[in-house]
Amino acid sequence: xxxxxxAEIDEMCARALPWVGIMGLTIEEIxxxxxxxxxxxxxxxxxxxxxxxxxxxxxxxxxxxxxxxLSAIGxxxxxxxxxxxxxxxxxxxxxxxxxxxxxxxxxxxxxxxxVSLYSEGxxxxxxxAHVTATYSIPPGD
Amino acid sequence: xxxxxxAEIDEMCARALPWVGIMGLTIEEIxxxxxxxxxxxxxxxxxxxxxxxxxxxxxxxxxxxxxxxLSAIGxxxxxxxxxxxxxxxxxxxxxxxxxxxxxxxxxxxxxxxxVSLYSEGxxxxxxxAHVTATYSIPPGD
Amino acid sequence: xxxxxxAEIDEMCARALPWVGIMGLTIEEIxxxxxxxxxxxxxxxxxxxxxxxxxxxxxxxxxxxxxxxLSAIGxxxxxxxxxxxxxxxxxxxxxxxxxxxxxxxxxxxxxxxxVSLYSEGxxxxxxxAHVTATYSIPPGD
Amino acid sequence: xxxxxxAEIDEMCARALPWVGIMGLTIEEIxxxxxxxxxxxxxxxxxxxxxxxxxxxxxxxxxxxxxxxLSAIGxxxxxxxxxxxxxxxxxxxxxxxxxxxxxxxxxxxxxxxxVSLYSEGxxxxxxxAHVTATYSIPPGD
Numbered sequence: 220x221x222x223x224x225x226a227e228i229d230e231m232c233a234r235a236l237p238w239v240g241i242m243g244l245t246i247e248e249i250x251x252x253x254x255x256x257x258x259x260x261x262x263x264x265x266x267x268x269x270x271x272x273x274x275x276x277x278x279x280x281x282x283x284x285x286x287x288x289l290s291a292i293g294x295x296x297x298x299x300x301x302x303x304x305x306x307x308x309x310x311x312x313x314x315x316x317x318x319x320x321x322x323x324x325x326x327x328x329x330x331x332x333x334v335s336l337y338s339e340g341x342x343x344x345x346x347x348a349h350v351t352a353t354y355s356i357p358p359g360d
Numbered sequence: 361x362x363x364x365x366x367a368e369i370d371e372m373c374a375r376a377l378p379w380v381g382i383m384g385l386t387i388e389e390i391x392x393x394x395x396x397x398x399x400x401x402x403x404x405x406x407x408x409x410x411x412x413x414x415x416x417x418x419x420x421x422x423x424x425x426x427x428x429x430l431s432a433i434g435x436x437x438x439x440x441x442x443x444x445x446x447x448x449x450x451x452x453x454x455x456x457x458x459x460x461x462x463x464x465x466x467x468x469x470x471x472x473x474x475v476s477l478y479s480e481g482x483x484x485x486x487x488x489a490h491v492t493a494t495y496s497i498p499p500g501d
Numbered sequence: 502x503x504x505x506x507x508a509e510i511d512e513m514c515a516r517a518l519p520w521v522g523i524m525g526l527t528i529e530e531i532x533x534x535x536x537x538x539x540x541x542x543x544x545x546x547x548x549x550x551x552x553x554x555x556x557x558x559x560x561x562x563x564x565x566x567x568x569x570x571l572s573a574i575g576x577x578x579x580x581x582x583x584x585x586x587x588x589x590x591x592x593x594x595x596x597x598x599x600x601x602x603x604x605x606x607x608x609x610x611x612x613x614x615x616v617s618l619y620s621e622g623x624x625x626x627x628x629x630a631h632v633t634a635t636y637s638i639p640p641g642d
Numbered sequence: 643x644x645x646x647x648x649a650e651i652d653e654m655c656a657r658a659l660p661w662v663g664i665m666g667l668t669i670e671e672i673x674x675x676x677x678x679x680x681x682x683x684x685x686x687x688x689x690x691x692x693x694x695x696x697x698x699x700x701x702x703x704x705x706x707x708x709x710x711x712l713s714a715i716g717x718x719x720x721x722x723x724x725x726x727x728x729x730x731x732x733x734x735x736x737x738x739x740x741x742x743x744x745x746x747x748x749x750x751x752x753x754x755x756x757v758s759l760y761s762e763g764x765x766x767x768x769x770x771a772h773v774t775a776t777y778s779i780p781p782g783d
Contacts, residue, residue, distance in 0.1 A: 560697035
């Protein structure tokens with residue numbers, strides 16, 4: 220069971236993370252230490268060649284990891300990314316992208332995991348990007 | 361001497377990279393294999409704690425590296441990021457962020473460099489983030 | 502079916518990669534784009550705290566990825582690592598370490614994959630390190 | 643002024659880090675948050691093509707960063723690497739390699755820096771590898 224619900228995260232984002240709405244990010248599933256997030260294909264995120272831009276993909280990956288971290292530790296808004304390593308593997312076609320994240324290690328101070336990003340309808344071709352990220356978890360009170 | 365001008369890049373972005381304008385990114389200086397880019401502080405990029413979000417910083421870094429690559433190889437629109445590794449070092453305060461990028465290696469197929477990001481007026485405290493990135497350069501014609 | 506056998510790789514290493522023997526690395530399984538490699542626990546690779554050193558773990562990971570690449574493309578000795586990103590997740594106890602690698606993307610010029618490293622007998626505690634790597638594949642003749 | 647001397651580090655390594663001697667690593671200079679380390683060219687670290695192997699370069703980089711961290715925080719043997727990202731930029735020729743490391747951020751819990759590696763006598767051609775690394779600093783007593 221995740222330690223936070225989709226509704227709670229949506230409420231947090233509406234209040235405090237406006238770029239999540241701007242980017243068109245929607246949580247589709249949330250597990251304990253895993254999640255699946257969709258990014259709506261938007262024309263303003265395209266780049267030359269008609270492909271989704273790297274910054275849009277990294278935003279999606281960072282958010283999918285944030286949700287996976289919260290799903291494991293609960294509502295800790297101040298968890299922050301300290302490292303994000305993105306590898307871009309194939310050009311996504313224009314359209315929706317979805318991200319699947321999972322925690323690999325959850326420690327007291329650090330959480331580490333990976334995110335695979337896929338073009339809608341082309342998952343069998345393999346991920347368009349693969350991202351690893353480390354989050355710092357603030358000390359509890 | 362850079363192999364592309366600020367005006368040429370601005371024209372490319374206006375036509376083909378709308379997110380550069382949306383993010384408020386402005387080239388301040390361009391050298392050969394180096395550049396300095398400013399990101400305007402915008403409320404929608406803040407995150408809990410009043411700090412600039414990681415995705416906004418990564419967008420800035422990716423663009424600063426793209427400009428550095430173009431400054432060295434000229435107008436090659438289809439140069440694409442294949443790896444971007446971002447390390448977030450201190451919480452930026454709300455406000456403008458600037459990025460300084462420089463190429464470390466320019467090969468025929470790959471370009472590699474680093475970007476340091478600073479909070480406006482706090483550069484002496486050290487960078488808020490440090491990013492390395494590899495670009496793939498498409499074969500010439 | 503892998504495109505190279507364990508015997509062929511062992512012969513290559515005996516001839517051209519002496520550090521593989523020095524480090525005590527042994528291929529246990531080889532698939533197509535995957536492999537499992539064991540590193541014998543050796544006292545000279547320990548570091549303060551009685552744990553296996555980071556460089557030893559990175560050597561193991563790099564080799565496990567090299568074998569996975571060869572298993573997919575065949576005997577291409579000059580495939581070289583261009584990026585290796587290692588995340589150290591828990592202190593390994595002294596003893597054998599094993600690595601499981603898998604390719605995530607195999608292109609014409611680049612191969613990308615991940616490696617998980619485990620302490621012998623403690624795999625269920627999760628990996629001691631997680632590594633991603635990109636190999637450059639030289640043009641064929 | 644560095645907070646540890648070369649003699650103190652050499653004594654620590656002789657006692658607790660035997661691989662430093664095996665790899666032929668020698669500190670040439672130590673500053674506060676910086677250092678320069680040389681790796682002796684050894685035949686067993688070569689790989690096909692007559693070039694120094696990636697694992698040998700990563701070992702050198704990890705050690706150069708360890709020394710830079712100790713130069714800034716003093717004798718904290720249990721400082722450990724949590725992330726190391728290595729980019730291999732050109733094939734080193736056989737022979738000595740030297741590494742120059744510098745801390746970019748020194749926090750209470752984490753230290754982050756970069757290392758540039760050069761082939762002896764070919765520094766002006768640019769680095770053969772560029773590495774960033776994060777160290778975790780154990781809480782003081």
